[in-house]
Amino acid sequence: MEEALLRIREVSKHFGGVYAVNGVSLDVKQGGIWGLVGPNGSGKTTLFNTVLGLYKPDHGDIYFNDNCINNLLPHQIYALGLVNSFQLPRLFLQMSVLDNMLVAARGHQGDKLFNSLFLRKGWQEQEKGLIEEALEILELVELDKWAFSLAGELSGGQRKLLEVARGLMAKPALLLLDEPAAGINPVLGKSIFQKLKDLSRNGTTFFIVEHRLEILFEFASWVYVMDKGKMVTAGQPQAIIDNPAFYQAYLGEE
Amino acid sequence: MLLYFLDFVVFVGIFAIVALSLNLEFGFAGLANFGKVAFVLIGAYTYALLSQIGVPFYGCLIAGALISAIFGLLISLPALRLRADYLAISVLAFGEILRLIVKSETWIAEGDWGITVSPAISLTGAPPRIDALVNIGLVYSCLFICFLVVQLLTNSPYGRVMRAIREDEVAAEALGKDRAKYKAQALMLGSAMAGVAGGLYAQYLQCVLPGMFMPMITFTVWIMVLLGGPANNWGALLGAALVELFDRGANMAKDYLALPIDPSNLQYILFGALIIFVLLYRPQGLLKESPIKTKALEAVKYGRGAVKNKGS
Numbered sequence: 063m064e065e066a067l068l069r070i071r072e073v074s075k076h077f078g079g080v081y082a083v084n085g086v087s088l089d090v091k092q093g094g095i096w097g098l099v100g101p102n103g104s105g106k107t108t109l110f111n112t113v114l115g116l117y118k119p120d121h122g123d124i125y126f127n128d129n130c131i132n133n134l135l136p137h138q139i140y141a142l143g144l145v146n147s148f149q150l151p152r153l154f155l156q157m158s159v160l161d162n163m164l165v166a167a168r169g170h171q172g173d174k175l176f177n178s179l180f181l182r183k184g185w186q187e188q189e190k191g192l193i194e195e196a197l198e199i200l201e202l203v204e205l206d207k208w209a210f211s212l213a214g215e216l217s218g219g220q221r222k223l224l225e226v227a228r229g230l231m232a233k234p235a236l237l238l239l240d241e242p243a244a245g246i247n248p249v250l251g252k253s254i255f256q257k258l259k260d261l262s263r264n265g266t267t268f269f270i271v272e273h274r275l276e277i278l279f280e281f282a283s284w285v286y287v288m289d290k291g292k293m294v295t296a297g298q299p300q301a302i303i304d305n306p307a308f309y310q311a312y313l314g315e316e
Numbered sequence: 317m318l319l320y321f322l323d324f325v326v327f328v329g330i331f332a333i334v335a336l337s338l339n340l341e342f343g344f345a346g347l348a349n350f351g352k353v354a355f356v357l358i359g360a361y362t363y364a365l366l367s368q369i370g371v372p373f374y375g376c377l378i379a380g381a382l383i384s385a386i387f388g389l390l391i392s393l394p395a396l397r398l399r400a401d402y403l404a405i406s407v408l409a410f411g412e413i414l415r416l417i418v419k420s421e422t423w424i425a426e427g428d429w430g431i432t433v434s435p436a437i438s439l440t441g442a443p444p445r446i447d448a449l450v451n452i453g454l455v456y457s458c459l460f461i462c463f464l465v466v467q468l469l470t471n472s473p474y475g476r477v478m479r480a481i482r483e484d485e486v487a488a489e490a491l492g493k494d495r496a497k498y499k500a501q502a503l504m505l506g507s508a509m510a511g512v513a514g515g516l517y518a519q520y521l522q523c524v525l526p527g528m529f530m531p532m533i534t535f536t537v538w539i540m541v542l543l544g545g546p547a548n549n550w551g552a553l554l555g556a557a558l559v560e561l562f563d564r565g566a567n568m569a570k571d572y573l574a575l576p577i578d579p580s581n582l583q584y585i586l587f588g589a590l591i592i593f594v595l596l597y598r599p600q601g602l603l604k605e606s607p608i609k610t611k612a613l614e615a616v617k618y619g620r621g622a623v624k625n626k627g628s
Contacts, residue, residue, distance in 0.1 A: 153484070156479070161607075166491045173493070175501050
């Protein structure tokens with residue numbers, strides 16, 4: 063059997079008396095686009111934040127590449143190759159778009175205090191390559207023209223795109239994307255998914271929360287459905303569309 | 317009058333070092349350090365005590381920087397758990413506690429009486445203006461080194477991470493940056509610089525007294541940074557010069573003005589008005605935040621015609 067990249071086992075997270083996530087288990091395997099859908103408030107983002115180490119799970123275990131990541135800090139989880147892009151963009155607004163990208167770069171020598179002062183030649187060479195990479199990704203999301211603008215000058219949709227681009231810049235093994243197509247025009251939204259699909263052939267796996275089901279179902283290979291903190295059903299998009307449990311989650315009890 | 321001017325120049329230099337260090341902590345890393353004077357005090361007392369046992373002045377300055385950095389590391393522990401405003405209050409209290417300790421003790425440095433400090437480079441029989449010139453040389457060499465360090469740091473990937481932590485520490489942490497480490501390093505560096513300034517302050521005034529380290533020093537340095545422009549190292553220098561000029565100007569003006577209030581409070585009233593004015597009408601300070609400049613970034617920015625050049 064194929065080893066799962068991300069394994070979530072019986073994870074629960076509650077806030078006060080409300081269980082936002084209640085005993086959820088799921089696997090995300092290497093390769094392709096994986097979807098997570100469900101009505102608003104069904105616990106998708108809480109599950110993502112728990113995986114990322116922003117919340118500690120009250121119960122259950124999370125494994126990434128067979129490492130238990132329950133008690134790791136977010137930067138340690140990043141180091142293992144698990145990165146996310148936030149639902150509401152959390153950009154560095156007083157910094158340029160390109161600088162936002164470069165913060166996300168993995169293994170930049172100049173990030174270290176000593177190197178930044180005394181080994182300037184080394185990281186300056188490295189930075190040239192990283193800037194090239196960053197500009198390529200920015201081109202992908204049509205932000206390359208804005209590379210030297212402040213992130214705070216971007217429109218809402220562009221901020222969302224930069225948030226996604228920053229996730230890509232981190233070269234993750236698994237990238238969690240929380241509603242990448244929200245607030246973005248349909249044509250660009252679709253072309254981003256197309257590009258993610260292309261990138262997934264090079265070994266990056268994507269796990270995506272999305273309300274634009276028509277786009278997600280076109281590209282995802284497997285979709286999980288959550289409702290009221292619980293996993294309701296899962297399957298290939300075609301099977302999900304015909305599944306009554308999926309309609310019940312979105313439209314309520316009949 | 318010339319001596320008064322030289323004295324002014326020395327003070328600008330010393331305060332510029334402290335302003336640069338606060339700018340590194342607050343302007344770049346977003347850490348509201350309202351206990352700046354505590355680190356000046358640590359540097360000054362370290363200098364005074366070590367110079368008494370015959371350590372040469374550069375040794376005293378370096379030791380002051382190191383001990384101050386250790387205290388900086390200590391206050392970085394609450395800095396990780398507290399929100400900016402709570403950190404500000406606790407560090408402010410830390411500074412007052414230190415001042416009251418050196419005021420109350422008698423076995424370290426004579427408490428309220430203080431101790432005298434011999435000048436770093438003593439020229440016997442030289443007129444005071446030569447002494448002041450020697451001090452200017454010493455202070456401005458230290459300022460130059462500090463400025464070089466912060467300029468290199470803030471225009472490097474390291475400075476980029478610092479700014480990212482200031483902007484959104486959760487996002488920076490999620491992008492693999494250990495905020496605990498960066499905050500600790502920023503506070504250690506800033507404190508070390510303040511420690512050097514403290515040593516220079518002690519040896520210039522040739523004494524250390526608890527009364528030299530009132531919280532007003534911290535606020536003066538804050539006004540320098542806010543006026544000059546946070547996250548701009550040139551701004552910190554400009555702010556230091558302007559605020560010191562303002563301070564002296566108000567001091568001199570007192571003698572010529574008939575005021576219905578106690579004239580010795582005039583400076584503080586004007587300082588308050590100045591800070592409100594700056595925050596209302598020019599919240600970014602006189603100089604805007606300087607964008608990160610690295611060789612690679614410059615090459616792309618000016619080498620590519622297609623890249624639109626905004627936001628600089």
